[in-house]
Amino acid sequence: MEHRASAGKAEYLHHDVTDEQAWVEVMSAAKQRCGGLNGLVNNAGIGIAGSIVEMTLADWQRQQAINLDGVFLGIKHAIPLMRESGSGSIINLSSVAGLQGNSRLAAYCATKGGVRLLTKGVALECAQERWPVRVNSVHPGIIETPIWSTVAPGSLEPGANTVDVDAMAEQVVPTGVLGQPLDIANGVLFLASDESSYMTGTELVIDAGLSAWKFVAAGPALVAGRAVGST
Numbered sequence: 001m002e003h004r005a006s007a008g009k010a011e012y013l014h015h016d017v018t019d020e021q022a023w024v025e026v027m028s029a030a031k032q033r034c035g036g037l038n039g040l041v042n043n044a045g046i047g048i049a050g051s052i053v054e055m056t057l058a059d060w061q062r063q064q065a066i067n068l069d070g071v072f073l074g075i076k077h078a079i080p081l082m083r084e085s086g087s088g089s090i091i092n093l094s095s096v097a098g099l100q101g102n103s104r105l106a107a108y109c110a111t112k113g114g115v116r117l118l119t120k121g122v123a124l125e126c127a128q129e130r131w132p133v134r135v136n137s138v139h140p141g142i143i144e145t146p147i148w149s150t151v152a153p154g155s156l157e158p159g160a161n162t163v164d165v166d167a168m169a170e171q172v173v174p175t176g177v178l179g180q181p182l183d184i185a186n187g188v189l190f191l192a193s194d195e196s197s198y199m200t201g202t203e204l205v206i207d208a209g210l211s212a213w214k215f216v217a218a219g220p221a222l223v224a225g226r227a228v229g230s231t
Contacts, residue, residue: 017044017070023077036085039192040078042071042092045111047147052106060107067111068118075122079133088133091191092119093184094203096141096211112139116203123201134200136191141207142169143179174209 013029015022030037045067048059071092082088097105098112116137123135144165169178187206190196205211 017042017073018065020073020077023073027077027081031081031084037078037081038085038088040074040082040088040090041188041192042074042090042115044070045093045147047105047108049104049108051104055107063107063111067108068114071115071118075118075135079122079126079131082133083131086132089192089196090119090122090133090135091188092135092137094119094137094139096139096205096207098137099139099203099205099211119203120201127200134191134196136196136199136201137203138184138187138191139203139205139207139211140184141179141205141210142173143181143184145181172210172213173207174213177208179206179208 011033013026015026017023027037046063048055048063050059075090075092078088078090082090092115094115095108095112097109098114098116101109116139119135119137125131126133126135142165166178170176173179183206187204191199191204
């Protein structure tokens with residue numbers, strides 16, 4: 001699939017981020033079609049909430065496979081092509097749940113915390129090997145995305161299959177404002193650009209102060225008497 005607008009070009013290549021051979025094929029396509037690779041955003045992720053003593057091993061492994069294994073595979077196969085291309089920036093999507101624990105989201109926190117420290121370790125390896133690749137993580141707060149139906153199922157509206165994320169943000173975000181996907185995209189664009197050329201191995205937190213709020217850090221946030229998680 002191709003899309004052209006404002007003199008730009010975008011192509012869509014479908015692949016499963018947990019499939020290593022698919023990553024090999026995508027990197028090969030990037031080299032053939034674009035001549036190399038200078039930026040990678042590891043964005044695929046799912047959220048499965050629930051008590052750790054009730055979670056199935058299958059759900060634990062599925063969440064780990066997509067949220068963490070997929071990031072590992074992207075990094076593994078992007079770095080060689082980025083080195084060959086002369087420079088590169090890898091941006092891994094973590095979460096505020098990768099910075100602090102959250103009740104009934106322990107498995108999700110494990111994946112996002114793993115992304116944070118994987119990012120730091122790989123960034124140091126690239127720096128010490130003098131590979132021209134920067135690696136950083138992004139930590140969104142409460143953003144208007146579909147993930148809330150699985151991360152916070154207890155906050156589903158009665159008779160509906162959606163969460164009132166605006167009400168959630170008003171209750172638990174210090175500014176009371178719900179974040180938008182564009183807020184995250186702008187941060188990702190910054191990390192992908194030369195404007196962030198002196199940044200590697202760090203995290204960019206985009207959460208309107210959520211992770212700085214002592215009440216949230218102390219335990220799960222409460223919205224209308226129900227426990228909810230963070231993205």
